Amino acid sequence: MQRSTLSSKLTKLSVARDIPALLNLVADQVDWEFVGPASLPYAGRKKNRDQVANFFSALESADETQVFEPREFIEAGEHVIVLGWVKGIARDTRTPFETEWAHVFTVRDSKVVRWHGFANTAARYGH
Secondary structure (H helix, E strand, O other): OOHHHHHHHHHHHHHOOOHHHHHOOEEEEEEEEEOOOOOOOOOEEEEEHHHHHHHHHHHHHHEEEEEEEEEEEEEEOOEEEEEEEEEEEEOOOOEEEEEEEEEEEEEEOOEEEEEEEEEOHHHHHOO
């Protein structure tokens, strides 16, 4: 499976909230990190599929995602960068937010071995 196809499938499964199918595309040992403040329950590094599943649970608990839109896939060797946009509501403050995001995937043997996510987390707090 092409790397960009795999990351596209992973992104679609995330949008569909089909986390069990998504986890099948993640390596047993993974470097999965959303870069953000410790106050976000889904921020930080995860190292295995169970922790990645917890990442998605924490994300769902913290944010009500209304639109999650991947816009561009850039493949470079074993890496795929996905650029997109999200619209949602922070559940703790009920603050609506919109921001662009970037996801960087590393794919080996048709599995995601590394994922780093970046977004303007200040937008989540109305800044």
